[in-house]
Amino acid sequence: xxxxxxxxxxxxxxxxxxxxxxxxxxxxxxxxxxxxxxxxxxxxxxxxxxxxxxxxxxxxxxxxxxxxxxxxxxxxxxxxxxxxx
Amino acid sequence: xxxxxxxxxxxxxxxxxxxxxxxxxxxxxxxxxxxxxxxxxxxxxxxxxxxxxxxxxxxxxxxxxxxxxxxxxxxxxxxxxxxxxxxxxxxxxxxxxxxxxxxxxxxxxxxxxxxxxxxxxxxxxxxxxxxxxxxxxxxxxxxxxxxxxxxxxxxxxxxxxxxxxxxxxxxxxxxxxxxxxxxxxxxxxxxxxxxxxxxxxxxxxxxxxxxxxxxxxxxxxxxxxxxxxxxxxxxxxxxxxxxxxxxxxxxxxxxxxxxxxxxxxxxxxxxxxxxxxxxxxxxxxxxxxxxxxxxxxxxxxxxxxxxxxxxxxxxxxxxxxxxxxxxxxxxxxxxxxxxxxxxxxxxxxxxxxxxxxxxxxxxxxxxxxxxxxxxxxxxxxxxxxxxxxxxxxxxxxxxxxxxxxxxxxxxxxxxxxxxxxxxxxxxxxxxxxxxxxxxxxxxxxxxxxxxxxxxxxxxxxxxxxxxxxxxxxxxxxxxxxxxxxxxxxxxxxxxxxxxxxxxxxxxxxxxxxxxxxxxxxxxxxxxxxxxxxxxxxxxxxxxxxxxxxxxxxxxxxxxxxxxxxxxxxxxxxxxxxxxxxxxxxxxxxxxxxxxxxxxxxxxxxxxxxxxxxxxxxxxxxxxxxxxxxxxxxxxxxxxxxxxxxxxxxxxxxxxxxxxxxxxxxxxxxxxxxxxxxxxxxxxxxxxxxxxxxxxxxxxxxxxxxxxxxxxxxxxxxxxxxxxxxxxxxxxxx
Numbered sequence: 156x157x158x159x160x161x162x163x164x165x166x167x168x169x170x171x172x173x174x175x176x177x178x179x180x181x182x183x184x185x186x187x188x189x190x191x192x193x194x195x196x197x198x199x200x201x202x203x204x205x206x207x208x209x210x211x212x213x214x215x216x217x218x219x220x221x222x223x224x225x226x227x228x229x230x231x232x233x234x235x236x237x238x239x240x
Numbered sequence: 241x242x243x244x245x246x247x248x249x250x251x252x253x254x255x256x257x258x259x260x261x262x263x264x265x266x267x268x269x270x271x272x273x274x275x276x277x278x279x280x281x282x283x284x285x286x287x288x289x290x291x292x293x294x295x296x297x298x299x300x301x302x303x304x305x306x307x308x309x310x311x312x313x314x315x316x317x318x319x320x321x322x323x324x325x326x327x328x329x330x331x332x333x334x335x336x337x338x339x340x341x342x343x344x345x346x347x348x349x350x351x352x353x354x355x356x357x358x359x360x361x362x363x364x365x366x367x368x369x370x371x372x373x374x375x376x377x378x379x380x381x382x383x384x385x386x387x388x389x390x391x392x393x394x395x396x397x398x399x400x401x402x403x404x405x406x407x408x409x410x411x412x413x414x415x416x417x418x419x420x421x422x423x424x425x426x427x428x429x430x431x432x433x434x435x436x437x438x439x440x441x442x443x444x445x446x447x448x449x450x451x452x453x454x455x456x457x458x459x460x461x462x463x464x465x466x467x468x469x470x471x472x473x474x475x476x477x478x479x480x481x482x483x484x485x486x487x488x489x490x491x492x493x494x495x496x497x498x499x500x501x502x503x504x505x506x507x508x509x510x511x512x513x514x515x516x517x518x519x520x521x522x523x524x525x526x527x528x529x530x531x532x533x534x535x536x537x538x539x540x541x542x543x544x545x546x547x548x549x550x551x552x553x554x555x556x557x558x559x560x561x562x563x564x565x566x567x568x569x570x571x572x573x574x575x576x577x578x579x580x581x582x583x584x585x586x587x588x589x590x591x592x593x594x595x596x597x598x599x600x601x602x603x604x605x606x607x608x609x610x611x612x613x614x615x616x617x618x619x620x621x622x623x624x625x626x627x628x629x630x631x632x633x634x635x636x637x638x639x640x641x642x643x644x645x646x647x648x649x650x651x652x653x654x655x656x657x658x659x660x661x662x663x664x665x666x667x668x669x670x671x672x673x674x675x676x677x678x679x680x681x682x683x684x685x686x687x688x689x690x691x692x693x694x695x696x697x698x699x700x701x702x703x704x705x706x707x708x709x710x711x712x713x714x715x716x717x718x719x720x721x722x723x724x725x726x727x728x729x730x731x732x733x734x735x736x737x738x739x740x741x742x743x744x745x746x747x748x749x750x751x752x753x754x755x756x757x758x759x760x761x762x763x764x765x766x767x768x769x770x771x772x773x774x775x776x777x778x779x780x781x782x783x784x785x786x787x788x789x790x791x792x793x794x795x796x797x798x799x800x801x802x803x804x805x806x807x808x809x810x811x812x813x814x815x816x817x818x819x820x821x822x823x824x825x826x827x828x829x830x831x832x833x834x835x836x837x838x839x840x841x842x843x844x845x846x847x848x849x850x851x852x853x854x855x856x857x858x859x860x861x862x863x864x865x866x867x868x869x870x871x872x873x874x875x876x877x878x879x880x881x882x883x884x885x886x887x888x889x890x891x892x893x894x895x896x897x898x899x900x901x902x903x904x905x906x907x908x909x910x911x912x913x914x915x916x917x918x919x920x921x922x923x924x925x926x927x928x929x930x931x932x933x934x935x936x937x938x939x940x941x942x943x944x945x946x947x948x949x950x951x952x953x954x955x956x957x958x959x960x961x962x963x964x965x966x967x968x969x970x971x972x973x
Contacts, residue, residue, distance in 0.1 A: 183489055198408040198409075202320070
């Protein structure tokens with residue numbers, strides 16, 4: 156009984172130790188999961204932004220206009236810029 | 241009672257103690273046997289097994305290779321993972337019946353997505369893989385039975401299913417296919433990540449950007465990728481894999497450091513314009529190759545660079561970095577260098593003249609010829625300025641002879657002084673002497689300085705000057721005599737932070753005297769105004785530049801021409817310098833008509849793209865009015881109203897009628913008479929309610945008023961006879 160406090164403390168430490176290891180493992184698996192998600196999003200963003208860049212190329216747009224028969228041409232006149240006075 | 245209680249307690253305690261003792265003994269036995277295993281030789285063995293099953297040591301973490309961007313952050317090259325798809329037929333959970341059940345659907349799905357193989361072929365590949373495993377299994381058993389200790393090589397652990405490497409998006413798709421959507425230990429699907437480079441702009445400036453080896457660890461193979469490989473590639477890290485809670489997980493020991501991102505000076509739009517303009521001309525002239533470079537005058541940034549080579553089929557593709565590596569005689573574009581040297585050394589003034597006659601001049605037994613010599617016309621004397629304008633070899637060689645015949649070293653020293661002999665390093669990888677200007681020196685024993693070297697050098701032969709040097713020289717002129725090195729790599733970025741920003745290296749802060757510069761600039765404008773490049777003249781802005789037509793030396797003889805044009809625009813406030821060179825065009829070689837036209841095309845498109853007009857620049861349409869609308873009505877009252885807001889009627893003050901129609905245009909208000917008679921229905925359209933009602937009632941009619949605003953219609957047409965007392969309806973809006 157004299158050592159009760161000591162035993163309780165040891166037990167608590169043991170519990171914390173075991174629980175800590177468990178949370179660490181959980182965190183690790185969460186990190187792994189999030190990293191996979193991040194990679195997923197990153198690669199998808201890359202693929203899509205690359206496609207967008209490709210589609211917005213001058214020649215690409217010209218090709219599309221030609222294909223759709225819109226009859227639009229690049230203007231030879233400079234554009235007007237409207238500004239606030 | 242108490243006694244019994246005690247007795248009872250003792251009994252309970254006794255039984256309870258026994259159970260505790262037994263449990264403790266059991267626990268002790270477990271601890272003992274566990275300790276025996278841990279501390280004996282057996283423990284060592286198990287620890288090894290445990291480690292083997294739960295930790296895979298030290299694998300490399302590949303860093304992400306940095307991306308390459310345009311000046312405004314568009315992706316030119318980015319790391320894109322590609323995946324090789326394999327199957328492991330020794331996978332623990334693979335079942336023969338499941339495989340056979342799904343293989344048909346799987347093959348069909350694969351063939352649909354990746355038509356490199358037909359469904360039947362995919363089926364064969366997969367089933368052959370399984371059969372191979374069975375063969376291996378039989379052999380293993382056979383070896384075991386016969387006690388042979390040889391290992392059976394397990395080739396069926398790694399069978400390639402899809403020929404090509406597939407993208408991440410495709411990979412996610414095949415992971416939904418039948419059988420492949422099972423866990424990887426059941427499907428045996430192995431996915432091997434490979435790093436590749438994606439270029440969203442396709443072939444645009446592709447050789448300048450360069451390429452990487454398929455095995456990304458080898459890094460850049462050409463272009464910027466190679467030049468800046470050490471910065472782009474990053475530093476690998478170390479990880480191990482551990483089995484935690486039954487799942488394999490990466491545990492990072494040393495994190496990988498990703499490579500730097502490289503921001504270039506390139507402008508995708510200008511690059512596109514440049515490539516297109518050059519390609520069109522090359523197709524038209526069926527030339528062997530062509531180069532075009534656009535550089536921003538003040539910053540030295542290369543905005544576009546295109547090197548196109550003709551292929552067997554007659555199409556043009558990005559080829560050698562000719563802008564840097566084309567080591568040939570520059571031709572007439574070099575004349576400007578000679579004149580700059582001569583003006584600075586006080587040899588001539590722009591108005592000094594030299595006799596050219598019919599364009600032939602014999603020097604030490606060799607003929608200097610002007611392009612017009614066959615015409616036979618005697619042109620008499622030409623000034624220095626005219627010599628540049630019409631690109632006369634005779635004038636330029638006579639200038640060189642006048643100043644430097646007795647001391648050719650002085651001529652080369654002058655070129656030195658300008659800065660054109662300075663060896664420079666460029667942003668693309670080059671071999672040997674590529675990218676340096678090879679300009680001879682009289683003392684050089686390896687390269688004999690002959691009696692005719694000086695005059696021929698003066699108009700662009702005997703030297704090897706790559707296009708980039710000529711570009712730099714003309715940009716120096718455009719930039720007020722400050723010669724800066726054109727460059728492509730602008731910024732290094734890591735995690736969105738700028739680590740390093742580059743600026744153009746100043747090659748020579750002052751190429752020549754200010755007066756010389758002014759005179760040279762004037763002559764270069766003359767080339768376009770009245771010289772060899774009249775066709776290059778633009779309606780939109782002034783251009784200055786110089787044409788070049790050089791014969792191409794090959795094996796001691798000359799065959800074909802290299803036509804070029806180098807200049808800047810707008811000449812009065814230079815923004816861009818551009819060099820265009822075309823090798824071996826068909827037809828009459830012409831620096832102006834061939835290379836110059838590409839220049840003009842590029843310049844006008846860039847100008848249109850960059851120019852901004854303001855509304856004041858817009859010519860006003862004379863019918864367009866910014867004035868408030870005034871309703872038709874009483875003349876004097878309209879005038880009062882307009883005067884109160886500060887406007888006046890600009891003309892037709894003296895109309896006889898009291899009733900007016902008021903128009904306005906960009907100049908102001910104009911009044912026109914409205915004839916109003918009391919005998920006829922007046923035209924009240926365009927009037928306000930008060931005036932309309934007044935006029936109509938004055939004729940004796942009643943008015944039915946609908947709406948508010950100005951009159952848009954009236955029920956009796958104007959000019960018809962009035963019947964007193966009838967009601968006329970007017971609609972106002």
